[in-house]
Amino acid sequence: MGRKLKYAAAAALVITAGIYANNTSLLASHRADKPVLLAHRGKAQRFDEQGLTNETCTAARMLPPTHDYLENTLPAIRAGFDAGADIVELDVHPTTDGAFAVFHDWTLDCRTDGHGVTREQTMASLKTLDVGYGYTADNGRTFPFRGKGIGMMPSLADVLETFPDRRLLINVKSRDPGEGEKLAAVLNNLPATRRSRIMVYGGDEPIEALRARAPEIRTISRSAIRSCLVRYIGYGWTGLVPQTCHNAMVLVPINVAPWLWGWPDRFLDRMRGANSVVFVLGPYHGGEFSTGIDTPELFARLPRHYSGGILTNEIDMVAGLVNGPRN
Numbered sequence: 001m002g003r004k005l006k007y008a009a010a011a012a013l014v015i016t017a018g019i020y021a022n023n024t025s026l027l028a029s030h031r032a033d034k035p036v037l038l039a040h041r042g043k044a045q046r047f048d049e050q051g052l053t054n055e056t057c058t059a060a061r062m063l064p065p066t067h068d069y070l071e072n073t074l075p076a077i078r079a080g081f082d083a084g085a086d087i088v089e090l091d092v093h094p095t096t097d098g099a100f101a102v103f104h105d106w107t108l109d110c111r112t113d114g115h116g117v118t119r120e121q122t123m124a125s126l127k128t129l130d131v132g133y134g135y136t137a138d139n140g141r142t143f144p145f146r147g148k149g150i151g152m153m154p155s156l157a158d159v160l161e162t163f164p165d166r167r168l169l170i171n172v173k174s175r176d177p178g179e180g181e182k183l184a185a186v187l188n189n190l191p192a193t194r195r196s197r198i199m200v201y202g203g204d205e206p207i208e209a210l211r212a213r214a215p216e217i218r219t220i221s222r223s224a225i226r227s228c229l230v231r232y233i234g235y236g237w238t239g240l241v242p243q244t245c246h247n248a249m250v251l252v253p254i255n256v257a258p259w260l261w262g263w264p265d266r267f268l269d270r271m272r273g274a275n276s277v278v279f280v281l282g283p284y285h286g287g288e289f290s291t292g293i294d295t296p297e298l299f300a301r302l303p304r305h306y307s308g309g310i311l312t313n314e315i316d317m318v319a320g321l322v323n324g325p326r327n
Helices: 002-023 075-085 155-163 179-187 204-213 223-236 265-273 294-299 315-322
Strands: 038-039 087-094 101-102 166-173 200-201 218-221 249-253 275-280 309-312
Touching: 038 075, 038 315, 075 087, 075 155, 075 265, 075 275, 075 315, 087 179, 101 179, 101 204, 155 166, 166 179, 166 204, 179 200, 179 204, 200 204, 200 249, 204 218, 204 223, 218 249, 223 249, 265 275, 294 309, 294 315, 309 315
Parallel strands: 038 087, 038 309, 087 166, 166 200, 200 218, 249 275, 275 309
Antiparallel strands: 087 101
């Protein structure tokens, strides 16, 4: 019995050592590249994030502005790139005249002087609205951007024409598979080199439809994010990468990252091998994957010399930290 226990202990030790060697970043190759920075909605006005729901009008909760840029506009996208972003995220809605409007909200009433559902309008009518109309930082006493956003809602075609060589992340806001089909048709008309610089994420149904029609484009849906991470935590120690992590944009909350086998370098290598890119977000607490690395404290939780992606709502701050003495 004693000999059997010794053999079992030796076998367990060998297995443990093998798992460690297969997953430790100490034995993984490290890339000296700087992190890839993703600016959420370009350079945008920030708002109070406490107690948000799907019905919250965030423009009415704007924090005191420190700049004049309005999210999802061409100047805001350009400012994001100028501040150091490698990729800018933007939101889209289909319009009744066959275009895609670049705008966050499902309805127009919160942020603009228009009314109704965004996707029930023509692009021509959306271009007449004031996208700065509803912003207020003092409970409606003043509206500092009212009148300054007239005609500034772009179409996706406008963005693609204005930034022909830049990397973009497109957020589909619906659960409509038809939207994925329409977006795939638009993207499939682009040259292959241009498509390679575009990623798409959003609801499960449109992403599934888009992935079927434009399989080379990196995508991720809300359920795929969870599936990828949960399955990898479950058996990633083997070196196997779940299928939902392949050809994808893998979003990793900062508080989930330490649970990923081989974090950071071995994990990043495995995702690159699956033709996927990794972006770290703010902490996940059971809600949406929407917060970014937006404070120096969150940035400090990243591994030293981290070479993956970072999603942020504070591109100026994060770009400054990336280019500072820490790295």
